[in-house]
Amino acid sequence: xxxxxxxxxxxxxxxxxxxxxxxxxxxxxxxxxxxxxxxxxxxxxxxxxxxxxxxxxxxxxxxxxxxxxxxxxxxxxxxxxxxxxxxxxxxxxxxxxxxxxxxxxxxxxxxxxxxxxxxxxxxxxxxxxxxxxxxxxxxxxxxxxxxxxxxxxxxxxxxxxxxxxxxxxxxxx
Amino acid sequence: xxxxxxxxxxxxxxxxxxxxxxxxxxxxxxxxxxxxxxxxxxxxxxxxxxxxxxxxxxxxxxxxxxxxxxxxxxxxxxxxxxxxxxxxxxxxxxxxxxxxxxxxxxxxxxxxxxxxxxxxxxxxxxxxxxxxxxxxxxxxxxxxxxxxxxxxxxxxxxxxxxxxxxxxxxxxx
Amino acid sequence: xxxxxxxxxxxxxxxxxxxxxxxxxxxxxxxxxxxxxxxxxxxxxxxxxxxxxxxxxxxxxxxxxxxxxxxxxxxxxxxxxxxxxxxxxxxxxxxxxxxxxxxxxxxxxxxxxxxxxxxxxxxxxxxxxxxxxxxxxxxxxxxxxxxxxxxxxxxxxxxxxxxxxxxxxxxxx
Numbered sequence: 001x002x003x004x005x006x007x008x009x010x011x012x013x014x015x016x017x018x019x020x021x022x023x024x025x026x027x028x029x030x031x032x033x034x035x036x037x038x039x040x041x042x043x044x045x046x047x048x049x050x051x052x053x054x055x056x057x058x059x060x061x062x063x064x065x066x067x068x069x070x071x072x073x074x075x076x077x078x079x080x081x082x083x084x085x086x087x088x089x090x091x092x093x094x095x096x097x098x099x100x101x102x103x104x105x106x107x108x109x110x111x112x113x114x115x116x117x118x119x120x121x122x123x124x125x126x127x128x129x130x131x132x133x134x135x136x137x138x139x140x141x142x143x144x145x146x147x148x149x150x151x152x153x154x155x156x157x158x159x160x161x162x163x164x165x166x167x168x169x170x171x172x173x
Numbered sequence: 174x175x176x177x178x179x180x181x182x183x184x185x186x187x188x189x190x191x192x193x194x195x196x197x198x199x200x201x202x203x204x205x206x207x208x209x210x211x212x213x214x215x216x217x218x219x220x221x222x223x224x225x226x227x228x229x230x231x232x233x234x235x236x237x238x239x240x241x242x243x244x245x246x247x248x249x250x251x252x253x254x255x256x257x258x259x260x261x262x263x264x265x266x267x268x269x270x271x272x273x274x275x276x277x278x279x280x281x282x283x284x285x286x287x288x289x290x291x292x293x294x295x296x297x298x299x300x301x302x303x304x305x306x307x308x309x310x311x312x313x314x315x316x317x318x319x320x321x322x323x324x325x326x327x328x329x330x331x332x333x334x335x336x337x338x339x340x341x342x343x344x345x346x
Numbered sequence: 347x348x349x350x351x352x353x354x355x356x357x358x359x360x361x362x363x364x365x366x367x368x369x370x371x372x373x374x375x376x377x378x379x380x381x382x383x384x385x386x387x388x389x390x391x392x393x394x395x396x397x398x399x400x401x402x403x404x405x406x407x408x409x410x411x412x413x414x415x416x417x418x419x420x421x422x423x424x425x426x427x428x429x430x431x432x433x434x435x436x437x438x439x440x441x442x443x444x445x446x447x448x449x450x451x452x453x454x455x456x457x458x459x460x461x462x463x464x465x466x467x468x469x470x471x472x473x474x475x476x477x478x479x480x481x482x483x484x485x486x487x488x489x490x491x492x493x494x495x496x497x498x499x500x501x502x503x504x505x506x507x508x509x510x511x512x513x514x515x516x517x518x519x
Contacts, residue, residue, distance in 0.1 A: 124300050128301020129482055157508055301474020302474065336493070336497050
């Protein structure tokens with residue numbers, strides 16, 4: 001039972017994922033993909049950390065997501081990945097230009113056999129005008145393709161707006 | 174019974190809010206937050222005004238929204254606020270840098286006890302790529318947070334696309 | 347029975363429209379509006395072409411959409427227009443500044459009496475921040491207005507995210 005939680009900036013998607021993790025009744029590992037590179041990002045990370053229940057484990061991994069999920073997954077565990085958007089940005093900015101494709105394929109190949117539950121949080125970024133820069137356009141395209149591919153491997157896909165869930169696939173009990 | 178009507182640019186959200194105001198059976202006060210600063214905005218305001226039924230009252234208030242709602246609310250009245258996005262932009266651009274927080278808190282504190290009905294129209298702006306400028310990022314973040322907070326105080330939340338409503342909370346009769 | 351398929355960049359909207367065209371049981375004419383002006387667009391067009399079933403007819407028309415639909419429509423035929431966004435961009439960039447209005451009115455006037463089935467694919471572009479340039483703002487506004495007007499003439503309107511359909515009007519069998 002894996003889930004993809006999509007939404008815009010400050011749509012409440014992380015908070016919904018955290019409620020679903022709590023409601024899973026499993027031990028939770030929070031997988032943070034953000035890197036505290038500047039003051040604003042450090043602040044966002046601190047904001048998310050303050051909201052997390054104290055009993056949750058936390059691992060930080062900006063790039064090797066599939067390996068991290070493989071290492072921590074267990075039948076009685078829920079992994080909350082927040083978020084795919086930062087992971088995608090980290091990989092597209094990596095000096096190793098082929099790494100994104102390898103990491104994406106590893107993630108998609110891993111999911112079907114992974115024990116336990118994974119909750120992926122990701123930003124919907126493709127509903128504004130097509131951006132000017134080729135790199136940003138690639139980012140938007142890869143995010144859209146990734147969401148389509150992941151949605152096929154997930155039992156539940158939810159779009160969040162104003163903190164309210166809109167179920168695209170599966171159900172929220 | 175308060176409502177939040179979200180949608181993109183030219184999604185039909187104002188027209189939906191106007192239909193809901195008409196259908197409420199109450200006297201309607203249209204609360205305009207836009208300021209006719211340049212030719213383009215003046216044209217948009219004229220376009221909205223031409224569509225409004227002649228029997229509606231209209232007040233213009235770019236900043237002090239809570240005080241305006243408090244002054245005009247009544248059990249038999251529907252207040253249509255169009256739109257929160259312009260109000261937010263006016264406040265974030267105000268020389269008094271603390272005013273936005275004060276106005277937001279006043280609005281959220283006022284709503285639960287307000288008589289009658291309020292319809293808030295607002296733009297969903299967080300579904301494109303994260304913008305470069307810090308001020309624009311703040312605008313997107315504050316809009317998202319405001320929608321989440323208001324949605325908790327509203328009985329009805331609707332997302333509008335292509336003029337068609339998608340109910341996120343409550344119902345449209 | 348006409349349909350409007352809306353979605354963001356790489357949301358899976360073209361793939362959904364192609365499935366609906368296949369499921370219609372009719373002969374299919376693919377109406378391509380894109381112009382292979384640079385390498386990136388040529389690549390996108392090749393990507394779409396590779397996915398199309400070999401039995402489909404294909405016509406390319408960047409501007410005169412209504413005349414093209416009138417010429418190819420038949421009771422036993424499904425016309426798949428991919429996409430309105432490129433058509434709108436072509437028209438707004440045309441040297442004949444009144445052409446967009448004329449083409450749009452011709453399209454809206456044609457639809458109610460057109461035999462067979464038309465599937466329109468279009469990008470939702472109005473859910474990010476309001477762009478700076480006046481031309482881009484006009485593009486966003488005209489796209490939103492066009493979607494509202496077309497949605498009234500369509501029996502089915504679907505919003506696509508992560509490859510998953512969200513029905514705004516009508517139904518997907």
